[in-house]
Amino acid sequence: MSEEKLKAEARRWYYQALDDLEAGEALLAACKYAQSCFYAQQAAEKGMKAVWFLLDLDPWGHSSAKLMRDLPETVKTEFSPFVDKALGLDKFYIPTHYPDALADLIPAEAFTRLEAQTAIHHAKAILEKVRTFGELS
Numbered sequence: 001m002s003e004e005k006l007k008a009e010a011r012r013w014y015y016q017a018l019d020d021l022e023a024g025e026a027l028l029a030a031c032k033y034a035q036s037c038f039y040a041q042q043a044a045e046k047g048m049k050a051v052w053f054l055l056d057l058d059p060w061g062h063s064s065a066k067l068m069r070d071l072p073e074t075v076k077t078e079f080s081p082f083v084d085k086a087l088g089l090d091k092f093y094i095p096t097h098y099p100d101a102l103a104d105l106i107p108a109e110a111f112t113r114l115e116a117q118t119a120i121h122h123a124k125a126i127l128e129k130v131r132t133f134g135e136l137s
Contacts, residue, residue, distance in 0.1 A: 017046035034107035038096035040119035085122035
């Protein structure tokens with residue numbers, strides 16, 4: 001694929017990541033903490049997939065931390081400071097939206113404002129790194 005097409009595909013993923021982040025912020029404001037955490041995770045995942053497309057690679061999976069760790073060595077060090085944030089977000093992928101993922105609780109009962117605020121903060125940091133790495137805007 002041409003560099004122009006790769007950048008266009010990366011932008012599509014990045015812009016959807018921004019939209020997911022905006023949804024997460026709206027859900028936080030609405031006190032829907034589990035859903036806010038989920039959308040923050042989605043934002044980070046899609047942001048990292050944008051990086052993979054920029055590099056003409058085929059992203060696979062739903063773990064933003066794994067997407068960071070599996071980057072080529074020449075790029076991996078740029079994202080290594082964000083792996084801990086990504087790991088925190090990855091923990092929100094399943095338990096935030098399945099009622100049987102947590103023992104005796106549903107997601108609406110299990111997640112807090114602080115967790116959602118932290119998730120949004122981490123997703124923003126990752127997306128800012130993605131933006132500057134790929135010169136996306």
